[in-house]
Amino acid sequence: MTQFNDSQLTAAVIDSFAETPNPRAKFLLQELVKSLHEYVRKTDLTFEEWGYAIDFLTRTGQKCTDIRQEFILLSDVLGVSMLVDAVNHRERDGATETTVLGPFYVGEHRKTAHGTDISADLQGERMFVQSRVTDLHGKPLAGVPVDVWHADDDGFYDSQKPSYATEGPSSRARFITDDDGRFFFRTILPCSYPIPTDGPVGEMILQTRRHPMRPAHVHFLVNAPGYEPLITHVFIDGDKYLDSDVVFGVKDSLVHKLERRAAGGKAGGRIVDRPYAVMTYDFVLAPSSKD
Numbered sequence: 001m002t003q004f005n006d007s008q009l010t011a012a013v014i015d016s017f018a019e020t021p022n023p024r025a026k027f028l029l030q031e032l033v034k035s036l037h038e039y040v041r042k043t044d045l046t047f048e049e050w051g052y053a054i055d056f057l058t059r060t061g062q063k064c065t066d067i068r069q070e071f072i073l074l075s076d077v078l079g080v081s082m083l084v085d086a087v088n089h090r091e092r093d094g095a096t097e098t099t100v101l102g103p104f105y106v107g108e109h110r111k112t113a114h115g116t117d118i119s120a121d122l123q124g125e126r127m128f129v130q131s132r133v134t135d136l137h138g139k140p141l142a143g144v145p146v147d148v149w150h151a152d153d154d155g156f157y158d159s160q161k162p163s164y165a166t167e168g169p170s171s172r173a174r175f176i177t178d179d180d181g182r183f184f185f186r187t188i189l190p191c192s193y194p195i196p197t198d199g200p201v202g203e204m205i206l207q208t209r210r211h212p213m214r215p216a217h218v219h220f221l222v223n224a225p226g227y228e229p230l231i232t233h234v235f236i237d238g239d240k241y242l243d244s245d246v247v248f249g250v251k252d253s254l255v256h257k258l259e260r261r262a263a264g265g266k267a268g269g270r271i272v273d274r275p276y277a278v279m280t281y282d283f284v285l286a287p288s289s290k291d
Ligand SMILES: [Fe+2]
Pocket: 102, 104, 150, 151, 214, 217, 219
């Protein structure tokens, strides 16, 4: 048969993947065809709309570079990233909750000494961050790499600024936990920020009258051998966008109330000469489900 009605067409495309050697790939492709065909059928998609979608996805790909990931952003604003997170983390058993990686992770960060001010070049309210990484039973995990990154006081990541190419990373570093599972550093308080609106994803957000804002947060990626990788943020309590994060990434357990300290206090063994905020947030890792 070479001519199909629309339901025969769907069955034929599903069947065309029947010999896929990898059973999981076969299942994913066949389910994708089912869902895509159902969408076209349900919406009576026009040629013009189909063409727009092709152009939109093309522009999304064209906007990607080594340090910009427009497709992750698309996944984030459509809630797909958080849905993948949800279906993969149904049982946390007391481990720290996870959230989106986001589009501004640029790969492995530069190893940095504890106590370093990772935003020394930036204006903003100063913040001291202290943390400990443990297993589910409170045992400290030593020698674990922890990548941190966050936006500046104007709401931009270092990789969004021209200075990234010449001056390198800022508000971005890797710490290795000490024997007691601890790490600490200095930085500035990040502020809430809009996702990039100069690409197709931002264009969609603005045209659909959604706001592009994310509540202020610091990203953490903790990767210990034998444990589930932890990709998360710590959100700053009081931010006005906590209830309407454009990427749906907020979880209550990740919202942290900062401690405010007066000038003259000691943080990480040094006197701080101006008022500052302290973020104290510990991370609990679940054992890896893989052998
Ligand atoms: Fe972020």
